[in-house]
Amino acid sequence: MTTSEVVVDVGGLRMRYGTTDVLHDVSFRAHQGEVLCLLGPNGAGKTTTIEIMEGFRMRSAGRVEVLGTDPAHGDEQWRAKVGIVLQSWRDHGKWRVRELLEHLGRYYAAYSTESIKRPWDADHLVAAVGLTEQTDKKVRMLSGGQRRRLDVAIGLVGRPELVFLDEPTAGLDPVARRGFHELVQGLADEGDTTILLTTHDLTEAEKLADRIMVLDGGRIIADGTAAELARQIAGGDEVRWSRDGQLFRVSTTESTRFVRELFQRYGEAIENLEVRRASLEDTYLSLVHRAETGANTAAEASGEDLAAEASREEVAR
Amino acid sequence: MNPTTMAWRAGWSRGVIELRQSLTNGGDLFNHFFWPVLMLITVFLMRDASFGQSGFALGTLVLPSILGMNAAMSMVAMSQQLTADREDGTLLRAKATPNGMTGYLLGKIISVSGGLIVDLAIFLVPGMLIISGLAIGDPGSWLTLIWVLLLGLVATLPIGAVLGSVFVSVRSQGLLTLPMLGMIAISGIFYPITVLPEWVQWIAQVFPIYWLGLGMRSALLPDGAVAVEIGESWRHLETVGVLGAWAVLGLIMAPIVLRRMARRESGSSVAERREKALQRIG
Known part of the structure; x- marks a missing residue:
């Protein structure tokens, strides 16, 4: 991953409205072809972060480079390489689906390069997002899910190198959401486009993202794959058993070894053994809870610490 | 191809598409016909009333004035459409597209002017048949x-x-209607301005509506009709002067104000307005 090109490079990003800091020292990188998810509760600063990267909002401090350019000074050529999909677009209601895609594509034609021919063909794109039947329909006649897929198609029409998706499935029904996920996965599978999406939906993050960053209270409180996050922060798996009629419960990142050692030590005395894998949901909730109660930050609380804590707990019993 | 040329072409086709849309959907067509038809009825009812001792029928004087008024009202159309486009995210979409703002504005100018020409024709063509005494030959x-x-x-x-x-919302655009109606009332559209007190005449002469009305009358009325105008002259030089001054003012201010407005547009500002709009409905 580190060998591929850095597409987004954010360091020490801060945002302040009046006297309130919305973002404190946000730093991360995204590499080419990566699907990166900004996960966080409402008001965590996701939208602010993404709007700064889109060049729609001026930051208070810090360094931001998107495709090698500071978005605050991004020119039209830079703009041509970035695709944006927002949740609240209701524009161009009188336009027809294909007509709109074709029109918006025209602006990109001047930015074709030898390796990337811009824009996508409108018919191709309509088919790719599954709107073939609606191709001559007026945009305002589309359902919520169809409208969102059109928004994705518009975001992609210029064959962007980087796509921003801000809460793309908010307000969609489960079927539309599933269709949308497949669309994004298909795009990710092609591997050239870097995708940066925000969501407050955990399952969505787990499903789509190569890497998840949890943002809360204007800080990144965790960063890694879904499995890594679960391991790092929730303190791993929960092991429960009983021995001599007494119940035990331990959290450990090394549940297999722990259970083997448990049997070596007590053999047949162990009963009612249960191993529960840490779910991302637990992780997320505990992360946000921890951040909100102002306890240890995620970086400080590593899995080892928690396992050690767990053993002490067991001894105490 | 050069990106700017590309954007101009896209803007042109955008204007044509928007114009076509406004001529093929029920709601917009109604708007295109409503005022011209209402005005035609007004002119028709005025056709036999003569203005004082001038010997001119009021309907004849009023028809060109209404053309001028309609032309000035394209200002309101522009303003309303811009606000609506900001509210629903069209403007943000333009901002997210390379050279999209250029294309958007050009398209808007074309569709608003094109729509105006259609409106003027809807009024003028039957108007010429109803009203006699116009210098249209x-x-x-x-x-x-x-x-x-x-x-x-x-x-x-x-x-x-x-x-x-x-104006931030379509709703607040309503604030524009009242002063606009007031200006129409004092600009000598439906009755020659010379009957108004002189200080009111001075106010009217600051704004474009009066001059557009005067210019249209100078085009379509016989020379004798000049008698009811201020100073008994068509004052073409002054017309160019005042309208030119507004043009210069607008062309200087518009890019600055538009850029400032566009800079503030983002996904969350569009979402916020949507929330507000929904709250109003609910």
Whole structure:
């Protein structure tokens, strides 16, 4: 991953409205072809972060480079390489689906390069997002899910190198959401486009993202794959058993070894053994809870610490 | 191809598409016909009333004035459409597209002016059949009409864009209607301005509506009708002067105000307005 090109490079990003800091020292990188998810509760600063990267909002401090350019000074050529999909677009209601895609594509034609021919063909794109039947329909006649897929198609029409998706499935029904996920996965599978999406939906993050960053209270409180996050922060798996009629419960990142050692030590005395894998949901909730109660930050609380804590707990019993 | 050329072409086709849309959907068509037809009825009812001792029928004097008024009202159309486009995210979409703002604005200018020409034709063509005493046989009349109209558009559209940037919601655009109606009332559209007190005449002469009305009358009325105007003159020089001043003012202000407005547009500002709009409905 580190060998591929850095597409987004954010360091020490801060945002302040009046006297309130919305973002404190946000730093991360995204590499080419990566699907990166900004996960966080409402008001965590996701939208602010993404709007700064889109060049729609001026930051208070810090360094931001998107495709090698500071978005605050991004020119039209830079703009041509970035695709944006927002949740609240209701524009161009009188336009027809294909007509709109074709029109918006025209602006990109001047930015074709030898390796990337811009824009996508409108018919191709309509088919790719599954709107073939609606191709001559007026945009305002589309359902919520169809409208969102059109928004994705518009975001992609210029064959962007980087796509921003801000809460793309908010307000969609489960079927539309599933269709949308497949669309994004298909795009990710092609591997050239870097995708940066925000969501407050955990399952969505787990499903789509190569890497998840949890943002809360204007800080990144965790960063890694879904499995890594679960391991790092929730303190791993929960092991429960009983021995001599007494119940035990331990959290450990090394549940297999722990259970083997448990049997070596007590053999047949162990009963009612249960191993529960840490779910991302637990992780997320505990992360946000921890951040909100102002306890240890995620970086400080590593899995080892928690396992050690767990053993002490067991001894105490 | 050069990106700017590309954007101009895209803007042109955008204008044509928007114009076609406004001529093929029920709601917009209703708007295109409503005012012209209402005005036609007004003119029709006025056709036999004569104005004082001038010997001119009020309907004859009023018809060109209404053309001028309509042209000035394209300012309101521009302003309303800009606000609506900001509210629903069209403007943000333009901002997210390379050279999209250029294409958007050009498209808007074309569709608003095109829509105006349609509205004027809907009014003028039957109007010429109803009203007698117009100087429409002379090619010079049409030439005057064209330059007054073009100058009027350059004077009013940029100002409309400025107003559209200032008003945050479609609803607050309603604030614009009242002063507009007041201005129409004092601008000598439905009755010659010379009957009004002199200080009111001075106020009216600051704004483009009066001059557009005057210019249209100078184009379509016989020379004798000049008798009911201020100073008994068509005052073409002054018309160019005042409309030109508005044009310069608008063309200087519009890019600054538009840029400032566009800079503030982002996904969350569009979402916020949507929330507000939904709350109003609910």
